[in-house]
Amino acid sequence: MIDIEVPGRAHYRLGYLLLDVNGTLALDGRLIEGVEQRLTDLQPLIAVQLITADSRGQQQAIDTRLGMQAVRIAARDEARQKAAFVRQLGRQGVCAIGNGANDAQMLRDAAIGIAVVGEEGLAVEALTAADIVAPHINAALDLLLNPMRLAATLRR
Numbered sequence: 001m002i003d004i005e006v007p008g009r010a011h012y013r014l015g016y017l018l019l020d021v022n023g024t025l026a027l028d029g030r031l032i033e034g035v036e037q038r039l040t041d042l043q044p045l046i047a048v049q050l051i052t053a054d055s056r057g058q059q060q061a062i063d064t065r066l067g068m069q070a071v072r073i074a075a076r077d078e079a080r081q082k083a084a085f086v087r088q089l090g091r092q093g094v095c096a097i098g099n100g101a102n103d104a105q106m107l108r109d110a111a112i113g114i115a116v117v118g119e120e121g122l123a124v125e126a127l128t129a130a131d132i133v134a135p136h137i138n139a140a141l142d143l144l145l146n147p148m149r150l151a152a153t154l155r156r
Contacts, residue, residue, distance in 0.1 A: 002046050002095075004147045008156030012111055014046055016089045017144065020082070020098035020106070021052035021059065021070060023120040024137055029056030031065060032118075038141040039066060046095075046144065051085055051106075053078050082106035097140050104129040112150070114140045 002014040019025055025035050039048055050070035052059050059070050073081040083105035086094050096103070096110035099118055104125035107113030115122055115130035116137050127133060132153055134140035143150045 001093075002144060002147055004151050006151045006154045009154050010111075013093060014095045014111065014144075015093040016049055016095070017042060017046045018049045018051060018082075018086060018089065018094055018096040018106065018110065020096075020100065020103050021050050021054075021062065022056055023099045023118060024097060024103075024116050025050070026056070026058070026062060027119050029058030029062075031062055032137055034138040035141070036066060038138060038145065039068075041145055042141065049085075049089070051082055078102040079105050083109050086110050095144065097134075097137070099123065099126055101125040107131075112154070114143065116140050 004012045042048055050068060052070050053073050053075040063069055079102040086096060086106050086109040091109050092111050094110040095112040096106045097114045097116060098107055099116045099122050101123035107115060107126055108129040113130040114132045114134055115126045116134050118137060
C-alpha cells in the first residue's frame with residue numbers, strides 16, 4: 001500500500017494501481033522501454049492491475065513478459081467497463097493511469113488519476129479528468145515510486 005498525506009487535499013491509502021495498456025504502457029502493441037522494471041519495483045508496494053480491450057492483439061505477450069494477467073474488457077463501451085472496474089476495486093484506494101478518451105471516467109473515478117502524454121498523444125477528455133498530467137508513462141510510474149513527488153504536485 002502507498003500511504004500519502006497531501007497537505008490541503010487528503011490522506012490517500014492506495015492499494016491498487018490500475019493501468020490502461022495500449023497507448024499508456026505499450027506503443028503499437030509493444031511495452032514501452034523502462035515500464036517493465038518500474039512495474040517490478042512497484043509490485044511490493046501496490047497491487048498492479050492492467051486493463052485492456054487488447055485492440056492490438058499483443059496482450060498475451062505483454063502478460064507473459066510482465067508475469068501478470070490483464071483484465072480483458074469488450075472492445076465496445078470501454079469507458080464504462082474501466083470505470084466499473086475502478087468502483088469494483090474501491091475507488092478511494094485506486095490510482096489510475098491512462099491517456100485515451102476511454103480512460104477519462106476511470107481517471108475521474110479513481111482517488112488519483114494520472115493522464116500520460118505519450119507518443120499516441122493525450123485525449124482532452126483524459127486531460128480534464130485527471131488530477132495530474134505526466135509527460136511519459138515512466139514519469140507517471142516514478143511518481144508512485146517516489147510518493148513525496150506525488151504529494152508535492154497535488155498539495156494545495
